[in-house]
Amino acid sequence: MITQRSNIAAIPSYRPGKSTVDGWAGPVYKLSSNENPYPPLPSVLEAIARAASHIERYPNMAAPELTLAIAARQGVLPEQIAFGGGSVESAAQLIRAFAGDGDEVIFAWRSFEAYPLLVSGAGATPVQVPLTADHRHDLDAMLAAITERTRVIFICTPNNPTGTVVRHDELHAFLAQVPDDILVVIDEAYVHFTNDPEAERGIELFHEFENVAVLHTFSKAYGMAGLRLGYAIVRDDVHEGLRKVAMPFALTDIAQAAGVASLAAEDELQERVDVLITERDRVRASLAAAGWKSPDSQANFVWLPAGDMTDALNTHLANLGLIVRPFTGHGIRVSIGEPAANDAFLTALESAPRY
Ligand SMILES: Cc1ncc(COP(=O)(O)O)c(C=O)c1O
Numbered sequence: 385m386i387t388q389r390s391n392i393a394a395i396p397s398y399r400p401g402k403s404t405v406d407g408w409a410g411p412v413y414k415l416s417s418n419e420n421p422y423p424p425l426p427s428v429l430e431a432i433a434r435a436a437s438h439i440e441r442y443p444n445m446a447a448p449e450l451t452l453a454i455a456a457r458q459g460v461l462p463e464q465i466a467f468g469g470g471s472v473e474s475a476a477q478l479i480r481a482f483a484g485d486g487d488e489v490i491f492a493w494r495s496f497e498a499y500p501l502l503v504s505g506a507g508a509t510p511v512q513v514p515l516t517a518d519h520r521h522d523l524d525a526m527l528a529a530i531t532e533r534t535r536v537i538f539i540c541t542p543n544n545p546t547g548t549v550v551r552h553d554e555l556h557a558f559l560a561q562v563p564d565d566i567l568v569v570i571d572e573a574y575v576h577f578t579n580d581p582e583a584e585r586g587i588e589l590f591h592e593f594e595n596v597a598v599l600h601t602f603s604k605a606y607g608m609a610g611l612r613l614g615y616a617i618v619r620d621d622v623h624e625g626l627r628k629v630a631m632p633f634a635l636t637d638i639a640q641a642a643g644v645a646s647l648a649a650e651d652e653l654q655e656r657v658d659v660l661i662t663e664r665d666r667v668r669a670s671l672a673a674a675g676w677k678s679p680d681s682q683a684n685f686v687w688l689p690a691g692d693m694t695d696a697l698n699t700h701l702a703n704l705g706l707i708v709r710p711f712t713g714h715g716i717r718v719s720i721g722e723p724a725a726n727d728a729f730l731t732a733l734e735s736a737p738r739y
Pocket residue numbers: 417418469470471472473496540544571573600601602603609612613614
């Protein structure tokens with residue numbers, strides 16, 4: 385028997401989500417991974433096909449065209465962009481480069497499932513600060529959790545799975561109090577779905593505070609979850625660390641080409657994002673009208689804080705062809721899909737057990 389390192393043995397094994405429902409003959413909707421329900425744009429598929437014609441070669445790790453396109457889009461310097469095979473890989477790079485044995489990484493909980501796994505995998509200690517009763521980051525408690533061992537703090541906004549945002553003014557005040565040798569990573573995976581004018585603006589904070597990094601992804605709004613393209617916006621000192629721990633060639637030429645084509649087609653993609661935002665707001669309004677407690681989501685999913693009723697509600701939804709993301713004892717995250725999927729979800733709730 386080969387023994388795992390003790391910090392790895394303590395990590396619960398990953399359980400992949402389901403994509404079929406036994407005993408249900410109707411349509412099945414996969415609303416469990418916060419994916420964009422719409423197929424890739426033809427222009428993006430063409431770019432993928434062109435890039436596929438030279439896969440006998442390793443990808444260009446410098447990603448020059450994509451770097452320039454993102455720099456122009458975000459108003460940052462090309463050398464401030466560090467790529468990952470998905471932003472989860474960028475998060476892993478940040479943790480690997482800046483936190484190890486004896487170090488602590490603070491994040492809200494519940495938040496993105498990968499944070500504790502990535503932190504433990506790097507040998508550092510996850511410090512989970514409970515959300516407030518209204519499912520928001522408790523920034524005061526996060527400040528109070530800082531010790532001399534703290535190396536990195538993650539702020540996930542909108543927060544996965546609750547959909548709540550951190551306001552710009554409160555995050556600004558928080559950053560002003562965090563020691564500047566602690567890296568604060570603002571994970572904006574869902575920022576494109578936000579229509580709250582008070583929500584934080586990570587890139588502005590990146591320009592103002594030297595210890596801020598911002599994470600973005602092409603998986604959600606850009607509909608490229610299957611191609612794995614994400615990036616961190618970072619300063620020179622952080623970038624140097626990331627280059628040392630990045631997985632060589634993780635970012636393929638195909639993903640790079642699709643990213644460039646997606647940025648060129650942003651207006652077209654924005655129309656889909658706008659539909660998803662409208663659908664999200666419709667779902668939220670229907671939940672409220674039917675008396676379901678659910679925090680104000682600014683992402684492409686809603687959170688049902690079902691507590692002890694989580695498993696019963698999940699079984700009810702699954703039996704009606706709805707694959708959602710349950711967190712036993714806590715709640716259920718339901719991604720916003722195409723209108724028919726959202727209708728099916730709202731209809732299923734009419735006969736659901738209540739929490
Ligand atoms: C908050 C958050 N950050 C990052 C990611 C990673 O996305 P990807 O690796 O597909 O870019 C996710 C994916 O679900 C997420 O929810």
